[in-house]
Amino acid sequence: MSVKIYVPRDSAALSVGAEGVARAIAREASLRGVDITLVRNGSRGMFWLEPLVEVETSLARIAYGPVSREAVPGLFDAGFFEGKNHALSLGPTEEIPYLKRQERLTFARCGIVDPLSLSDYIAHGGYRGLQRALTLTPEDIVAEVTNSGLRGRGGAGFPTGVKWQTVLGAQSEQKYICCNADEGDSGTYADRMIMEGDPFVLIEGMTIAAIAVGATQGYIYCRSEYPQAFRTMQRAIAIAYESGYLGANVAGSGQRFDLEVRLGAGAYICGEETSMLESLEGKRGQIRPKPPLPALEGLFRKPTVVNNLITLATVPIILDQGAEYYRDFGMGKSRGTLTIQLAGNIKYGGLVEKAFGITLRDAIYAFGGGTATGRPLRAVQVGGPLGAYFPDSFLDTPLDYEAFAARKGMLGHGGIVVFDDTVDLAKQARFAMEFCAIESCGKCTPCRVGSTRGVEVIDRIIANRNRTQNLRLLDDLCELMTDGSLCALGGLIPLPVQSAIRHFPEDFDKPAPTSPELLLRTETLPHGTHPRN
Amino acid sequence: MSEMQAWDADRAQARIRELEHLPGALLPILHALQEEFGYISSDAAPLIASALNLSHAEVHGVISFYHDFRHAAPGKHVLRICRAESCQSMGCDALIQHVEQRLGVKLGETTPDRSLTIEQVFCLGNCALSPAVMLDGEPYGRVSPGVADFLIDSSTRPQ
Secondary structure (H helix, E strand, C coil), X not given: CCEEEECCCCXXXXXXXXXXXXXXXXXXXXXXXXXXXXXXXXXXXXXXXXXXXXXXXXXXXXXEXXXXXXXXXXXXXXXXXXXXXXXXXXXXXXXXXXXXXXXXXXXXXXXXXXXXXHHHHHHCCCCHHHHHHCCCCXXXXXXXXXXXXXXXXXXXXXXXXXXXXXXXXXXXCCCEEEEEECCCCCCCCHHHHHHHHCHHHHHHHHHHHHXXXXXXXXXXXXXXXXXXXXXXXXXXXXXXXXCCXXXXXXXXXXXXXXXXXXXXCCCHHHHCHHHHHHHHCCCCCCCCXXXXXXXXXXXXXXCEEEEEHHXXXXXXXXXXXXXXXXXXCEECCEECXXXXXXXXXCCCXXXXXXXXXXXXXXXXXXXXXXXXXXXXXXXXXXXXXHCCXXXXXXXXXXXXXXXXXXXXXXXXXXXXXXEECCCCHHHHHHHHXXXXXXXXXXXXHHHHHHHHHHHHHHHHHHCCCCHHHXXXXXXXXXXXXXXXXCCHHHHHCHHHHHHHHHHCHHHHCCCCCCCCCCCCCCCCCCCCCCCCC | CCCCCCCCHHHHHHXXXXXXXXXXXXXXXXXXXXXXXXXXXXXXXXXXXXXXCCCHHHHHHHHHHCCCCCCCCCCCEEEEEECCHHHHCCCHHHHHHHHHHHHCCCCCCECCCCCEEEEEECCCCCHHHCCCEEECCEEECCCCHHHHHHHHHHHHCCC
16 A cells, blocks of 8 residues: 655755655655655644654654655665654654644644645645635624634734725725735745645635625735745646636635735835735835725725735634634634744744744743754844844743733734844844835835934944934934834834844943944945845 | 746747736736846836836836846846845854855855856745755755855856
C-alpha cells in the first residue's frame, strides 16, 4: 500500500530546503522500491522544525524535522516511511506541545490537507459553512457573523458584522467583496500561510460574504512579494470554478460569484483599504478620505466589503459551528482566536492560534522559547511597523485589542517581533520614520513631509545636536502626524517612535557616534525617491 | 531567472491586448510587461495609455508610484534582501553590508557585469526564519553571510 508522505510547499519551508527534501524523498523511494504518495501540504507553522516531513501511519501522522536533503537516505534506512524511530523523529505531529496547546479554528486544516485537493478540503469539514449559509437569509448570515464577535483581523479590529450589514443595506446593482491580502507588516505571515496551505477556506469565506451581502464579484489583492501564494491561489480558484463552487451557479444555489486574485506591486500603503481599492482600479495607491465609507462607495464606487484575509478565512467555521461556538473563545471585546505570529529574534518562531487573552510573556516564552540568540530580551514590537515598542516590563499585557490600546500599543495583525539586548531603539525609531517616508502615498502633508522631517530630527538627536530641543520638536511632530494624517500610516508611525523614546530613553541619551557606522545606512532620501529609481 | 526578451513593441501590444478588457487592467498589464521584458520601457506608456484611454501622465504616474516597476533592465539575476524589523532583529543590516562590500554595489544597483541586481524589500513574510532574502522569486531563510555568498556565487558564476 502506498504511504502518504507530506513535505510542505509553504514559502518558509521552501526557504530552508523543502523542495530538495521532497525531490530526495521521491528519488530514494523509487531507488528502494518503496511505494509512496508525496503530498505537498502547507506548513503547520512550527518554522524552526522546517522542513517538517510527516508520514501517515495507521495510528497517526508522525513528524520528522528539521529534515535536510542529506538526511533522507538515513531516514529510509531507519524505516521512517513506516513511522519508525530516527534521531529526527518528533513523534505524532498532533502531540507536539507547541501544536497541542493551540486552539486552531481558522488554521484547522492548514498543514494537514493537500492545499489543492478540493476533496481533501471537503473531507476535513470544508464547505459546511457555505452549505449552512445557503439555508439562511442574508440577514441571518450577517447576524451570525455579528453575534460571533468577529472583528477585523487586519489591525483595526472593526466589527465584521457591522461592515457587512452596511453593504447588505446599500442599494446597488453591483457589489464587491475584496480580500486584503497585502500583508506588508513585518512579523506577519498568517495570510501567506492560508493562501499556500488552505486556499479553499478563503474562497469559501468570500463566497459566504458575497451571498450575505448580495455581491457577485470578488478580488483578492495579494502582495507581489508572495509569488508562491499567488500561484496557489490562482490554481485553487481554477479548481473551484471547475467544481462549480465559483461561477454562475455556486454550489447549485443559482447564485453567481466570480473571483479573481490580483497582484500588488510593492507598495506598503496598499494594505490600507482605500489605497488597495485605488490600486485594484489600476491607479496610484493613494488613499481616499473617508467618508464615503468603502462599504457604500468602494471598488469602482460601488458598495464593497473590504476584509482582511484572516477575517474572511474565519467566516466558514463561524457559519459551520455557529456564532456561540466562536464567541466562547477570547476575552472582553476580543472574541474568538488570534493568529499570533512569533517572529524576529525568537527561538521557536511560528504561528500560534490561541483564544485572545494569553499574555505576551506566554506567547514569547511558553511558545517561543525566548530569543534565538539566547541573549536577554530587550524590546518587542507588536502589530507591525506601526506598532509600539514594548519593554520587558510590559510582557504581562494580555493579547487583547483594548489591553494593548490602554498601554498605547496596537495588537494589529498579531505579529510579534522580538529583539534582544543588542537593539538600539534610536535606530529603530529612525527606521520607522524612514519607512514612512519611503512608503507614504503622498496624499497628505503630515505623512509625506513629516516623515522626512522626522528622519532628520532623529538624526540630529542621535548626533547629539541640540538634543533636548530636538526631542521636544520630535514630540511635536509626532503629535501633528497623529492628529493630522489621513490614514493609519502617518497617523500611527508616531507609535513606534514615541514608545521607543518613552520606554528606552537611555538609547536617545548616548554620546554621538564617533564612527560613521551608525549613520552608514542613514543618508536621507529626498521624498519620493526610492533607492531603485 | 528566465532570459528576458529585448523590448519589442509588437510583443508588448499583444500582451496589452490580452489584458485590456479587465476592469482596472493597468496593474495586470504592467506586471505582464515587466515579466516579459524585465522592466517597463518608457515606450510602453503611450501604448498602454492609448489601449486604456488614459493620459500618458496617468500611466506614468502609476508606473512611478509602485516600487516593483523598474525603469531599466535589471541584471540577469535579482537578489531581494529584506530590510524590515523582523530581519533587523536578526542582523540584516550586517548581511546587507556584507553583500554590498562583496559585490561593490549598493542596494538598488547592478553589478558591472550585469549578472546580479540587489534590491531592498520590506518583508517577504518569512519572519520566523529571519533574515530572509529572495533570489529570482525563490525564498531563502536564515541567511547568514555564508549563505548569501553561496547565492551570489551561484548567480555570478560565468555560464
